[in-house]
Amino acid sequence: MPRRPRTSPRRTPRQRRAEDTVAVLLEATERVMSERGFAGATTNHIAEVAGVSIGTLYHYFPTKEALVEAVVHRMWRDELEVFATRAAVLESLPLEQATRELVRGLAEVTARKMDLYRRWYGEASNLGQLGVGLEMTDQAVAMVRAALERSRARVRPNDLAFAADLVVKTVLAVIRTGTRDYREELSSGVLADELTDMIARYLLVDA
Amino acid sequence: MPRRPRTSPRRTPRQRRAEDTVAVLLEATERVMSERGFAGATTNHIAEVAGVSIGTLYHYFPTKEALVEAVVHRMWRDELEVFATRAAVLESLPLEQATRELVRGLAEVTARKMDLYRRWYGEASNLGQLGVGLEMTDQAVAMVRAALERSRARVRPNDLAFAADLVVKTVLAVIRTGTRDYREELSSGVLADELTDMIARYLLVDA
Amino acid sequence: MPRRPRTSPRRTPRQRRAEDTVAVLLEATERVMSERGFAGATTNHIAEVAGVSIGTLYHYFPTKEALVEAVVHRMWRDELEVFATRAAVLESLPLEQATRELVRGLAEVTARKMDLYRRWYGEASNLGQLGVGLEMTDQAVAMVRAALERSRARVRPNDLAFAADLVVKTVLAVIRTGTRDYREELSSGVLADELTDMIARYLLVDA
Amino acid sequence: MPRRPRTSPRRTPRQRRAEDTVAVLLEATERVMSERGFAGATTNHIAEVAGVSIGTLYHYFPTKEALVEAVVHRMWRDELEVFATRAAVLESLPLEQATRELVRGLAEVTARKMDLYRRWYGEASNLGQLGVGLEMTDQAVAMVRAALERSRARVRPNDLAFAADLVVKTVLAVIRTGTRDYREELSSGVLADELTDMIARYLLVDA
DNA sequence: GATGAATGAGTCTTCATTCAT
DNA sequence: GATGAATGAAGACTCATTCAT
CATH class of the missing domain: 1.10.357.10 (Tetracycline Repressor, domain 2)
Known part of the structure; x- marks a missing residue:
């Protein structure tokens, strides 16, 4: 059975840029979820839409679950x-x-x-x-x-x-x-x- | 985006045994869905719980979607x-x-x-x-x-x-x-x- | 990616025995480990060398660890x-x-x-x-x-x-x-x- | 195959502080290696344990290999x-x-x-x-x-x-x-x- | 000198589906 | 009709490394 994935934020954004990135990611997530549904939204696609790398996404959200x-x-x-x-x-x-x-x-x-x-x-x-x-x-x-x-x-x-x-x-x-x-x-x-x-x-x- | 899968039944069960199989499969699907959720239910597991082979499952339901x-x-x-x-x-x-x-x-x-x-x-x-x-x-x-x-x-x-x-x-x-x-x-x-x-x-x- | 060339239009009808497959996988694993080292050996490469799909590899070995x-x-x-x-x-x-x-x-x-x-x-x-x-x-x-x-x-x-x-x-x-x-x-x-x-x-x- | 990474030190520490940093980094590396093993030790974690930024780590060691x-x-x-x-x-x-x-x-x-x-x-x-x-x-x-x-x-x-x-x-x-x-x-x-x-x-x- | 946000190629792994027996 | 070994596209996630500040 699926272990409950970590959902606490991986790091607290300290800089202005970081806060922006989080906002951009959430924005992109909402957009992708709206268009493709919750199951159809992939982290790679969300990152792409957000205009950041997949690595950056995982900097701020340790799992897909945390993002959702x-x-x-x-x-x-x-x-x-x-x-x-x-x-x-x-x-x-x-x-x-x-x-x-x-x-x-x-x-x-x-x-x-x-x-x-x-x-x-x-x-x-x-x-x-x-x-x-x-x-x-x-x-x-x-x-x-x-x-x-x-x-x-x-x-x-x-x-x-x-x-x-x-x-x-x-x-x-x-x-x-x-x-x-x-x-x-x-x-x-x-x-x-x-x-x-x-x-x-x-x-x-x-x- | 995933194309809409075929959902019409692949064949109409004519024989007693076939009807049983369909019923058993639906039963198993409900059970697995109840326990693992809709996303967590895999066709292989459903077939296993139903006691039939995965091939048999696909005999009666052309896609997972049809089963659901x-x-x-x-x-x-x-x-x-x-x-x-x-x-x-x-x-x-x-x-x-x-x-x-x-x-x-x-x-x-x-x-x-x-x-x-x-x-x-x-x-x-x-x-x-x-x-x-x-x-x-x-x-x-x-x-x-x-x-x-x-x-x-x-x-x-x-x-x-x-x-x-x-x-x-x-x-x-x-x-x-x-x-x-x-x-x-x-x-x-x-x-x-x-x-x-x-x-x-x-x-x-x-x- | 260089898929193994198919000789017949469909898949080769040579149904390998499960035991054979396991042996082939172990063989391939040893070879890849010998050549690339334990850390450098990827499951995808092992499967490729074994001539089976990655799915088949995971059919017999639930994790890379199990294989190793x-x-x-x-x-x-x-x-x-x-x-x-x-x-x-x-x-x-x-x-x-x-x-x-x-x-x-x-x-x-x-x-x-x-x-x-x-x-x-x-x-x-x-x-x-x-x-x-x-x-x-x-x-x-x-x-x-x-x-x-x-x-x-x-x-x-x-x-x-x-x-x-x-x-x-x-x-x-x-x-x-x-x-x-x-x-x-x-x-x-x-x-x-x-x-x-x-x-x-x-x-x-x-x- | 992974190219052999550069291992010569990027710079020779000339100042007191720099020497300290190198020592601290080696210390941290040993500690992390001892606890998590050689493969489990990540440069980011080592830098964190050392109390310096990852950028600083790479100031003194051009690659992880050099550090190891x-x-x-x-x-x-x-x-x-x-x-x-x-x-x-x-x-x-x-x-x-x-x-x-x-x-x-x-x-x-x-x-x-x-x-x-x-x-x-x-x-x-x-x-x-x-x-x-x-x-x-x-x-x-x-x-x-x-x-x-x-x-x-x-x-x-x-x-x-x-x-x-x-x-x-x-x-x-x-x-x-x-x-x-x-x-x-x-x-x-x-x-x-x-x-x-x-x-x-x-x-x-x-x- | 120092920082740490950002990168992205590369891994492991899943699971719906097929087809030779 | 039934079987189940095999398939492989696709997805979540890691981590060494860079570079603008």
């Missing part, structure tokens, strides 16, 4: 940032509108790199399943749950923990599915609005 | 069968209860081969993306849409076509997500019931 | 066989002559594959499963020790176990050194005779 | 020094005792860097086979031969040149073998004494 993981973690981080930057909204706005803001934000982030997300979701959503992923989900769920607690009077489900968890995962799952099945509606915001309805009506007694 | 597709199609077919066998229910029962029946049925089918579905969903849900898949979804969506039409008075969304489509895909996406994130709730029926609530409240004005 | 080990073990086995086939001699002949027989035998075996032994000794005498090597040495040492016991009256050293061990290892070390420094004397038997003198005088009180 | 050779030559030089510092002994003492002194000295030098010698002998004793190596052996052999000439009356072998050569190489080979097989006896002096017996009895008519 960096890309996946970036996707997760972008998603989490949607929650983080809307923390105030979650606290001040009514649940319905807060939901809309979040769902729209997630849809936008996903739509911005539609092909990458579609490939990832359809071919490799199991990858990068480490601390970062759990942490991201946990943080997002915690924020949602806190919001549910604050609006408890209007919230229909009894088990707030499960409701928060289910709601977050449902939204993510449907948006990700949308990268294949609702490309138009994902970009236009139609999917986000419909999803908002679904989630709000699930959560609120008086939606 | 057969497995995926079988999953789809099982899902579609949930709709087909509950056609009467969809017509006679109130939308709420019909939804519950369908969601429970899909959850059961998925839970029965939990690991296979989890692997497939996380690693290869893009595979087998051919006529069969669309046809399956289309048929299911059509049934749901017909039900919505019949209950139009109680149905909240205006665009019944989109609503039917979204509802089917949401249910499938969440259940599939559940093979990783809600294994317990998927088996126990808790997830199905919660999903039923979500869908019913989305669909009905008076849920 | 097989070659090393064969060398050890050949050396051990010198002792095994002269067991009777060791028992019946006076120690001096028995020593000569053994040393000559070892020299002959080594001289027969002089370059291979020279490469192995200078570049990779650490390779090969330690256990197998120890076992081989142990067996040879045990035979020598038994002979010393039988002639104990004439034997000078007190510690027969150590004497047997040292004598065996000295002979092997000097003969192996000879593959580089005494190529002529190794082939002609001069080195063996001189070594015999050294060992005999070390062992016997009245040599 | 420097280490090997230092081993040879240490061995030769055993003969050089005992020149007087060789001339004044009886052959038996002179032999003991030399063998003990060689054993001590070897035992002091046991792991390095073991690695070198088992993995790369072919390396550094240049002028220095031959010169070292030649000088040692010449000294021994001179001693044999002086004691010709007591010396058993007719061919003094060959006897001197064989004796030196046998001692070195057995001591080096001892770094793997007689680590204890090598350190304690037991191996040296036993070897002395063997050599003395080979050389002298009346040992």
Whole structure:
């Protein structure tokens, strides 16, 4: 069985040039993954597209897995940032509108790199399943749950923990599915609005 | 880029023994996929587990892709069968209860081969993306849409076509997500019931 | 790359036996090791010299290490066989002559594959499963020790176990050194005779 | 085939700091070779252990081969020094005792860097086979031969040149073998004494 | 003098697929 | 129908070495 490959970065970029190289590599990886899929992306091709030698790629990422993981973690981080930057909204706005803001934000982030997300979701959503992923989900769920607690009077489900968890995962799952099945509606915001309805009506007694 | 491999069966099994061989091969494929994942499953290993030679495997399936597709199609077919066998229910029962029946049925089918579905969903849900898949979804969506039409008075969304489509895909996406994130709730029926609530409240004005 | 020219349009219908293939591979490995050294021998080159594909090589030897080990073990086995086939001699002949027989035998075996032994000794005498090597040495040492016991009256050293061990290892070390420094004397038997003198005088009180 | 890499030092260190750097590099090389073996030692790792940049390493040693050779030559030089510092002994003492002194000295030098010698002998004793190596052996052999000439009356072998050569190489080979097989006896002096017996009895008519 | 990011030829190894028996 | 030895293109990864800063 495949031993878990090393994924911690091989070296910390200290110079300006090095940071650029890492960025260029991640950029190239995303592009190649989008075009050829996760399995079809070879390290040699990624290096070529990045305009660096294969040796340089392995300077910064000890295995292909590490490279993929960096890309996946970036996707997760972008998603989490949607929650983080809307923390105030979650606290001040009514649940319905807060939901809309979040769902729209997630849809936008996903739509911005539609092909990458579609490939990832359809071919490799199991990858990068480490601390970062759990942490991201946990943080997002915690924020949602806190919001549910604050609006408890209007919230229909009894088990707030499960409701928060289910709601977050449902939204993510449907948006990700949308990268294949609702490309138009994902970009236009139609999917986000419909999803908002679904989630709000699930959560609120008086939606 | 890899050319699309031939996937039509090389020969139609006419004899008893041949049918057995095909069944054994599919069985082995599912088992190996469940254990090693879709990428980790090699044709040689599948043949070994099936107890036939690699040559025999290629007698019945011209490429690995054909083998995988057969497995995926079988999953789809099982899902579609949930709709087909509950056609009467969809017509006679109130939308709420019909939804519950369908969601429970899909959850059961998925839970029965939990690991296979989890692997497939996380690693290869893009595979087998051919006529069969669309046809399956289309048929299911059509049934749901017909039900919505019949209950139009109680149905909240205006665009019944989109609503039917979204509802089917949401249910499938969440259940599939559940093979990783809600294994317990998927088996126990808790997830199905919660999903039923979500869908019913989305669909009905008076849920 | 210079592929081996095909004589017939399709592949040559000469289905080699697995055993033949293994033999051919070992042969090729020895040749390549002799010519390019242990580090310089690549699996691709070995396969090419053997006239089989690289895939076939890996069919029989899971790693390069396994291949190298097989070659090393064969060398050890050949050396051990010198002792095994002269067991009777060791028992019946006076120690001096028995020593000569053994040393000559070892020299002959080594001289027969002089370059291979020279490469192995200078570049990779650490390779090969330690256990197998120890076992081989142990067996040879045990035979020598038994002979010393039988002639104990004439034997000078007190510690027969150590004497047997040292004598065996000295002979092997000097003969192996000879593959580089005494190529002529190794082939002609001069080195063996001189070594015999050294060992005999070390062992016997009245040599 | 790998062209023979340049091995002459790229620059002669003239400054204090430079000499330190060379010493530090050799030290690091020995350490890394001892721990990882000759093949496993990479120039990058050696530079890291030495605490200098890889560029600096290549300032002083034009190739990895040059670095390795420097280490090997230092081993040879240490061995030769055993003969050089005992020149007087060789001339004044009886052959038996002179032999003991030399063998003990060689054993001590070897035992002091046991792991390095073991690695070198088992993995790369072919390396550094240049002028220095031959010169070292030649000088040692010449000294021994001179001693044999002086004691010709007591010396058993007719061919003094060959006897001197064989004796030196046998001692070195057995001591080096001892770094793997007689680590204890090598350190304690037991191996040296036993070897002395063997050599003395080979050389002298009346040992 | 020193640095270390970058290079890329060259290795080992995998696995879908073929075909003579 | 069945077999399984053989194939070989392709991919991940290493490491001695260079050179711009």
